[in-house]
Amino acid sequence: MRSVVVDIETVGADFSSLDEYTQQDILGRIRAAAGTAKYDEELATYMQDLQFSPLIGQVVVLGVYDVERKSGVVSFQAPGQEIGEIVDGDMTYKQRNEKSMLEAFWGGIGEYDQCITFNGRGFDIPYLIARSGANGVHITRDLMSNRFNNKSWGGIVHVDLLDQLSYYGAVRRAGSLHLWTQAMGIESPKGGDISGKEVGTAYKDGRGLDIARYNARDLIATTKLYERWRQFMQPR
Numbered sequence: 503m504r505s506v507v508v509d510i511e512t513v514g515a516d517f518s519s520l521d522e523y524t525q526q527d528i529l530g531r532i533r534a535a536a537g538t539a540k541y542d543e544e545l546a547t548y549m550q551d552l553q554f555s556p557l558i559g560q561v562v563v564l565g566v567y568d569v570e571r572k573s574g575v576v577s578f579q580a581p582g583q584e585i586g587e588i589v590d591g592d593m594t595y596k597q598r599n600e601k602s603m604l605e606a607f608w609g610g611i612g613e614y615d616q617c618i619t620f621n622g623r624g625f626d627i628p629y630l631i632a633r634s635g636a637n638g639v640h641i642t643r644d645l646m647s648n649r650f651n652n653k654s655w656g657g658i659v660h661v662d663l664l665d666q667l668s669y670y671g672a673v674r675r676a677g678s679l680h681l682w683t684q685a686m687g688i689e690s691p692k693g694g695d696i697s698g699k700e701v702g703t704a705y706k707d708g709r710g711l712d713i714a715r716y717n718a719r720d721l722i723a724t725t726k727l728y729e730r731w732r733q734f735m736q737p738r
Contacts, residue, residue, distance in 0.1 A: 504570055505616040507728065508607075509720045510626050511563035511713050513702045514552025524558070553702055554625070556632035562705055563714050564603045564630075566610070567721040569618070569728070576718050577603035580710030588711070593718045595711060601637040604630065608642045614658060617645055618728050620679045620720075621664040663727060667735075679723060688726045691719035 517525065553559045567574035577598045588595040598606065607630065611617065619626050627645045634641050645660045650670060668676035677685075680692045696704050696716040704713050 503615045504568070504613060505618055505728075506611070506614045507565075507567040507569060507574075507618045507721050507724050508622060508626060509565045509619065509717055509724060510561050510629060511698075511701050511717050512553045512556075512559045512629060513562050513705045514555070514559040517552070520558070528552075556629045556636070559629075560600050561603065561630065561633050562600070562701070562710065563717045564607055565714070565717040565721045566607065567725055569725055574718060574721050575606075576714045576721070577606060578710045578714035578717075579603075579705075580708065583708065583710065585711055595714050595718075597710070600633065601639060604634050604637055604639045608634065608639060611643050611645075611658070616659045616661060617643075618661045618663065618724065620682075620724050620727070621662065622660065623649060623662045623665060627660070661728070663724065663731060666731060679720070679727070682727055683723050686727060686730050688723055688730070691716070691723040694719065 517528070562579045563576060565574060565576040573592045575594045575596060577596050579599060580597050583597070585597045587597070623646065631641055631646075643658050645658065649665065664676055667682065680690045683690045694716055696709070696712055701713055
């Protein structure tokens with residue numbers, strides 16, 4: 503069985519670049535706080551959260567890691583820079599625009615029997631599907647069906663570790679990737695100078711390659727967590 507770990511990084515559009523109706527729609531969601539001391543705080547939080555919507559944001563990094571071959575490819579955007587391709591150990595970093603990274607992802611996913619994510623059903627995969635539609639890229643595998651029995655659907659199984667470790671929501675406090683790696687004695691991917699919250703700012707600062715390296719740490723941590731789950735936390 504060939505398995506691939508998938509993880510993405512996203513950024514939201516600049517609020518000023520959005521049409522007036524969209525701006526009003528967004529502002530309407532925090533209107534209840536208008537005139538209060540919390541308004542600026544809630545506005546800043548909501549602006550940051552634009553990256554989590556594929557309708558307003560975009561994929562700036564898409565990483566995949568082959569579990570059996572112990573090698574990964576991280577595609578990243580870096581507008582205005584000529585970085586090209588960099589090989590660093592078992593990771594290859596490739597500069598691509600959003601459309602080309604989506605095409606490469608859907609073109610390669612068919613080689614695998616199993617896709618592994620952490621919260622991939624709740625975020626990564628729906629985001630990739632929506633952005634594929636926005637870019638006119640055909641998806642090639644169904645990575646959202648058969649959530650509960652994990653049997654192959656369309657030739658591939660999607661193992662979302664957050665689903666597995668929370669028993670499909672039965673555990674109220676499922677824990678983040680950082681907490682799970684810490685508990686399992688795995689190096690956390692969150693120890694560098696970029697975290698998920700800083701991706702938008704780092705992207706604006708032209709640090710696309712740094713974001714890609716952060717994504718690579720996520721891929722390795724997720725791979726190690728998957729291996730620990732498979733070895734010790736599944737009945738034989």
